[in-house]
Amino acid sequence: MLEVSGLNAWYDESHVLHGMEFEVREGECVTLLGRNGAGKSTTLKSIMGLMARRTGSIRFRGAELIAARPDRVGRAGIGFCPEDRGIFAGLSVAENLMLPPVVAPGGMSIADIHDLFPNLAERAGSPGTKLSGGEQQMLAIARILRTGAKLLLLDEPTEGLAPVIVQQIGRMILEIKRRGFTVLLVEQNFRFASRLADRHYLVEHGRVVDMIPNHELPARAEALHRRLGI
Numbered sequence: 718m719l720e721v722s723g724l725n726a727w728y729d730e731s732h733v734l735h736g737m738e739f740e741v742r743e744g745e746c747v748t749l750l751g752r753n754g755a756g757k758s759t760t761l762k763s764i765m766g767l768m769a770r771r772t773g774s775i776r777f778r779g780a781e782l783i784a785a786r787p788d789r790v791g792r793a794g795i796g797f798c799p800e801d802r803g804i805f806a807g808l809s810v811a812e813n814l815m816l817p818p819v820v821a822p823g824g825m826s827i828a829d830i831h832d833l834f835p836n837l838a839e840r841a842g843s844p845g846t847k848l849s850g851g852e853q854q855m856l857a858i859a860r861i862l863r864t865g866a867k868l869l870l871l872d873e874p875t876e877g878l879a880p881v882i883v884q885q886i887g888r889m890i891l892e893i894k895r896r897g898f899t900v901l902l903v904e905q906n907f908r909f910a911s912r913l914a915d916r917h918y919l920v921e922h923g924r925v926v927d928m929i930p931n932h933e934l935p936a937r938a939e940a941l942h943r944r945l946g947i
């Protein structure tokens with residue numbers, strides 16, 4: 718579904734991605750694991766067309782997106798949930814939900830979304846900023862399920878959240894996957910990632926250095942912990 722190869726990206730003169738290579742197949746949940754600053758968020762931003770300078774290839778369902786602007790990437794069917802969650806403070810939960818344009822048929826209805834995220838139904842009239850961190854994260858994910866995007870890029874959805882909320886988010890991501898969405902997840906929470914993902918790519922210094930199928934994770938956990946510095 719998504720094939721990234723030879724991906725390089727720069728912030729001005731600073732070269733941060735050095736030939737990223739990985740793929741995500743339809744229906745999979747795949748993680749990018751790595752230390753702070755390894756280049757995981759920059760990889761998602763590059764896919765979304767948000768890095769001004771990038772080279773290489775990003776193919777999505779056969780179409781080349783390396784030079785595509787964010788609106789075209791969105792219309793191709795890729796939804797992005799950034800690390801800061803991007804909830805609009807002045808808008809209610811319901812308004813935030815309706816904000817991203819529908820890009821393709823097959824997105825979830827508001828009724829389905831409320832079914833999956835009951836908290837959001839209860840808080841439909843509340844302003845975005847009155848939500849807890851966990852509710853904001855759920856809203857940020859819910860918002861892209863409506864659009865018809867089929868590949869979801871989630872940047873550290875568990876960051877700063879209490880363990881019980883992390884578990885809830887995990888159950889939701891599994892349900893989303895069960896409903897046919899494909900997920901590319903950036904995570905530092907190794908244990909969380911292992912409950913959801915089919916495969917993991919280890920990112921170091923702007924490149925993929927290893928691919929670990931989830932079933933091999935227990936045997937390799939110790940070495941991975943060392944490499945991730947956790």
Ligand SMILES: Nc1ncnc2c1ncn2[C@@H]1O[C@H](COP(=O)(O)OP(=O)(O)OP(=O)(O)O)[C@@H](O)[C@H]1O
Pocket residue numbers: 728731733751752753754755756757758759760
């Ligand atoms: N806006 C920016 N301008 C300049 N350099 C940046 C910017 N954002 C990130 N960087 C640098 O790019 C490199 C990769 O950062 P990136 O955010 O992609 O890492 P990451 O693996 O997602 O880690 P983190 O979990 O800290 O976000 C780091 O060296 C970082 O300092």
